Amino acid sequence: MTRARRSGRSEEGPPAAAEPAGFGARRLALAAVAEVLRSRTGLDEILARSPGADPLARAVAVTTFRRLGTLGRVLNERLAKGLSADERAFALLATGAAQILFLNVPDHAAVDLTVELARSDPKLRHLTGVANAVLRRVAREREAILAEEISPLEDAPVWLAERWTGTYGPERAAAMAAAHRDGAPVDLSAKEDAAGWAERLGGALLPSGSIRLADRTAIPDLPGYAEGAWWVQDAAAALPARLLGAGPGERVADLCAAPGGKTAQLAAAGAVVTAVDRSAARLGRLRQNLDRLRLGAEVVCTDALAFRAEPFDAVLLDAPCTATGTLRRHPDAAWTKQEGDLASLADLQRRLLDHAATLVRPGGRLVYCVCSLEPEEGEQQAAAFLRRHPEFERIPVAPGETGLGQAVVTDEGDLRTLPDAAGLPEAFRRGLDGFFACRVSRKPA
Numbered sequence: 528m529t530r531a532r533r534s535g536r537s538e539e540g541p542p543a544a545a546e547p548a549g550f551g552a553r554r555l556a557l558a559a560v561a562e563v564l565r566s567r568t569g570l571d572e573i574l575a576r577s578p579g580a581d582p583l584a585r586a587v588a589v590t591t592f593r594r595l596g597t598l599g600r601v602l603n604e605r606l607a608k609g610l611s612a613d614e615r616a617f618a619l620l621a622t623g624a625a626q627i628l629f630l631n632v633p634d635h636a637a638v639d640l641t642v643e644l645a646r647s648d649p650k651l652r653h654l655t656g657v658a659n660a661v662l663r664r665v666a667r668e669r670e671a672i673l674a675e676e677i678s679p680l681e682d683a684p685v686w687l688a689e690r691w692t693g694t695y696g697p698e699r700a701a702a703m704a705a706a707h708r709d710g711a712p713v714d715l716s717a718k719e720d721a722a723g724w725a726e727r728l729g730g731a732l733l734p735s736g737s738i739r740l741a742d743r744t745a746i747p748d749l750p751g752y753a754e755g756a757w758w759v760q761d762a763a764a765a766l767p768a769r770l771l772g773a774g775p776g777e778r779v780a781d782l783c784a785a786p787g788g789k790t791a792q793l794a795a796a797g798a799v800v801t802a803v804d805r806s807a808a809r810l811g812r813l814r815q816n817l818d819r820l821r822l823g824a825e826v827v828c829t830d831a832l833a834f835r836a837e838p839f840d841a842v843l844l845d846a847p848c849t850a851t852g853t854l855r856r857h858p859d860a861a862w863t864k865q866e867g868d869l870a871s872l873a874d875l876q877r878r879l880l881d882h883a884a885t886l887v888r889p890g891g892r893l894v895y896c897v898c899s900l901e902p903e904e905g906e907q908q909a910a911a912f913l914r915r916h917p918e919f920e921r922i923p924v925a926p927g928e929t930g931l932g933q934a935v936v937t938d939e940g941d942l943r944t945l946p947d948a949a950g951l952p953e954a955f956r957r958g959l960d961g962f963f964a965c966r967v968s969r970k971p972a
């Protein structure tokens with residue numbers, strides 16, 4: 528193995544040798560994994576501000592989070608002193624083992640580049656020998672490791688695995704965790720003619736109206752992207768705005784709107800949309816998305832709790848949440864949240880819901896939704912809202928309304944999707960995100 532040095536010209540002497548191919552991607556993946564664990568910031572945000580982040584760096588980091596529990600156990604069992612609590616040390620070994628076990632990377636490349644990463648970093652240099660020994664052992668024992676019966680729940684933090692088991696039962700919880708491991712297909716929402724776009728893109732038109740692509744592919748290169756014919760949106764994420772049923776000319780508030788997937792749906796339906804979000808950066812992305820789609824909305828950057836306006840015909844509240852329903856696409860989200868976050872998020876959701884209610888005219892509709900698997904953010908939040916607000920009544924979701932059948936409608940008439948495909952029509956065999964939505968209307972005055 529050649530010893531890597533930083534590329535570019537050193538201050539003195541001859542030009543430095545180039546780094547080995549793929550070294551930069553591994554360095555970035557290691558840094559991103561460590562930073563997510565340290566700062567509890569989402570991986571997408573960290574990669575977005577990392578110059579040079581490429582698909583390989585993303586694949587290594589995402590796979591590490593997808594299989595974090597398994598990687599931790601495999602490494603711990605093979606390290607005399609166990610895994611270090613230091614995030615960078617953990618990330619070094621975990622990203623290396625992820626490449627050996629779960630990515631199509633030749634063993635020698637995974638081992639050599641990880642060893643080189645250790646050697647080139649003064650804070651990790653003491654792990655050079657350990658990384659070499661443990662990763663070589665993981666590579667030697669790969670077949671046995673992969674043949675082990677490891678429950679997919681091991682790849683979730685213990686607190687989440689326990690909650691899902693308690694809420695959904697051990698079998699369903701394991702199926703959900705397996706879906707998180709499998710990842711997600713790419714779903715699109717079309718401005719119009721979803722069937723035509725499904726055909727042109729070689730995808731499938733789902734019974735819910737979304738398009739499911741056959742393969743993961745470079746999105747901006749696809750037909751229809753540049754002209755703004757469709758946008759990326761998980762099939763489950765497209766359901767709440769459909770349930771709101773906004774019609775042409777209706778005034779609709781989209782609270783917590785950025786980056787604008789649901790705003791686009793409402794605007795495409797012809798509604799006059801006011802999109803509210805407190806994040807200026809995320810609203811920048813919303814504006815870009817609407818511009819590409821040639822759709823319009825009034826955009827208001829403020830805390831939704833402080834947003835006042837004439838009551839609307841319809842209000843959509845897509846509240847901030849633990850996002851545990853999106854772990855197929857964002858496995859890092861499981862590791863950026865803690866159980867304690869649930870109570871503070873549920874409290875914020877309650878306040879946002881109460882405020883959203885003030886923005887609904889008599890006879891108007893309100894849809895509350897979260898991309899969470901946790902009942903405190905979904906079912907319990909909706910039930911408590913209806914107890915606090917007798918001036919609202921539920922408009923139950925009809926079994927035929929979503930194209931997903933009865934399996935996604937709760938006894939109370941709310942929408943509840945889970946990431947695995949149990950009970951769903953065949954077209955959804957690759958699952959969909961976990962979402963909860965409740966639709967209510969303000970009783971006429």
Ligand SMILES: C[S@@+](CC[C@H](N)C(=O)[O-])C[C@H]1O[C@@H](n2cnc3c(N)ncnc32)[C@H](O)[C@@H]1O
Nearest residue numbers: 783784785786787788789804805806830831845
């Ligand atoms: C689940 S995301 C919304 C996704 C969006 N509805 C879509 O479909 O693309 C939640 C959003 O809530 C925003 N947010 C969180 N707390 C907020 C608050 N108090 N007021 C307004 N927006 C808030 C965040 O900035 C974030 O953009």
